[in-house]
Amino acid sequence: GDSVTQMEGPVTLSEEAFLTINCTYTATGYPSLFWYVQYPGEGLQLLLKATKADDKGSNKGFEATYRKETTSFHLEKGSVQVSDSAVYFCALSDRPSSASKIIFGSGTRLSIRP
Amino acid sequence: DVKVTQSSRYLVKRTGEKVFLECVQDMDHENMFWYRQDPGLGLRLIYFSYDVKMKEKGDIPEGYSVSREKKERFSLILESASTNQTSMYLCASSFNEKLFFGSGTQLSVL
Numbered sequence: 001g002d003s004v005t006q007m008e009g010p011v012t013l014s015e016e017a018f019l020t021i022n023c024t025y026t027a028t029g030y031p032s033l034f035w036y037v038q039y040p041g042e043g044l045q046l047l048l049k050a051t052k053a054d055d056k057g058s059n060k061g062f063e064a065t066y067r068k069e070t071t072s073f074h075l076e077k078g079s080v081q082v083s084d085s086a087v088y089f090c091a092l093s094d095r096p097s098s099a100s101k102i103i104f105g106s107g108t109r110l111s112i113r114p
Numbered sequence: 115d116v117k118v119t120q121s122s123r124y125l126v127k128r129t130g131e132k133v134f135l136e137c138v139q140d141m142d143h144e145n146m147f148w149y150r151q152d153p154g155l156g157l158r159l160i161y162f163s164y165d166v167k168m169k170e171k172g173d174i175p176e177g178y179s180v181s182r183e184k185k186e187r188f189s190l191i192l193e194s195a196s197t198n199q200t201s202m203y204l205c206a207s208s209f210n211e212k213l214f215f216g217s218g219t220q221l222s223v224l
Contacts, residue, residue, distance in 0.1 A: 001173070032211050043215045044157075044204070051211075089156060093211045100211055102147065103173065106156035 002027045006090045006105035013080055014113050021075040021108045023064075023090035031092040033057075033066055033073040036104070038087045047075075047088070082112045117141075118216040120205050126222045133192040135219050137205030145208040146188035148172075148180065150201040151218070157204065163188055195223045 007022040025031065035047040035057070048057030053068035062077045073090060087107045093100040121136035139146065145164050149157040149172075159172030163182040177199060181189040188207075192199055200223045206213040 034211075036213070043217050044213070045215070046212050049211070091157075100145070100208075101159065101162060101170065101172070102208065102211070102213060103159055104149070104157040106154060 002031065002092060002094045002101075002103055004090050004092055004103060004105035006088075006108055008106070009087075009109040010111055011108060012111045012113065015082055016079045017112075019075070019077040019080045019084075019110070021088055021090075021110070023073045023075065023105060025071050025073065025090075025092050027071075027092060027094060029094060031094055032100075033064070034091040034093070034102075035062070035064055035073070035075050036089045036091055038089070038107075040086070044089065080110075080112050082114055085110055085112045118205055118207055118214050120203075120216040120219050122219050123217065124220050124222075126224065127192075127195050128224055129196060131192075131195050131223075133195050133221070133223075135190040135192075135203055135205075135221070137188045137190070137216055138186050139188075139207040139214070140186065141207065141209065141214070142185065143207035143209050143214075144185070146182065147206045147208070147213070148178075148188065148190045149204045149206065150174070151204055152201050160190065197223050199223050 003026045032051045034049045037047045048059040050057040050066040056065045090105040147162040148160040161180040163169045179191045203219045205216040
């Protein structure tokens with residue numbers, strides 16, 4: 001079945017460092033891809049999405065590009081802040097329709113040092 | 115704003131009890147989901163529903179069932195709770211593939 005694999009954490013960086021969190025997927029069709037974020041003490045919320053190959057999703061300085069050839073959707077940010085400390089989840093939607101099943105990776109905890 | 119409400123924030127039950135977790139959304143979304151969140155395992159899909167009375171199994175449906183009698187309400191049922199079902203349970207609804215999550219129910223089975 002479909003699956004999402006993301007790099008294990010925790011990831012600890014200094015403020016203003018460059019961030020990459022790797023995510024790869026396995027899917028039989030043409031999934032939509034997402035990054036969700038869970039800040040401490042809060043619920044999950046959508047960070048960005050991409051619906052087809054070569055699409056780039058972006059939000060709050062984060063970016064991820066849908067790479068069909070490498071089945072990847074890596075999350076990047078050029079200069080992280082302490083406020084970016086959170087758990088990040090990569091996810092896919094297996095069917096681009098109203099009856100889509102959405103599955104998640106195991107999450108990557110990110111901690112940013114001042 | 116979309117509101118997804120889970121009936122309890124914390125719940126403690128005994129092994130063998132039948133447990134009901136309730137979830138209500140106020141935005142007329144067709145799709146609703148139940149996940150469990152465990153450290154190191156991320157979110158795992160238990161069941162989802164794409165319409166009233168319609169349901170599909172997720173990746174870990176064993177030991178669970180669901181009910182969707184009305185569009186706004188999606189219930190998760192643990193027929194006979196076991197200690198390995200101690201977890202954080204998250205309900206969500208979706209529109210245009212975007213998930214809206216409730217605040218979660220931390221269930222402890224003793």
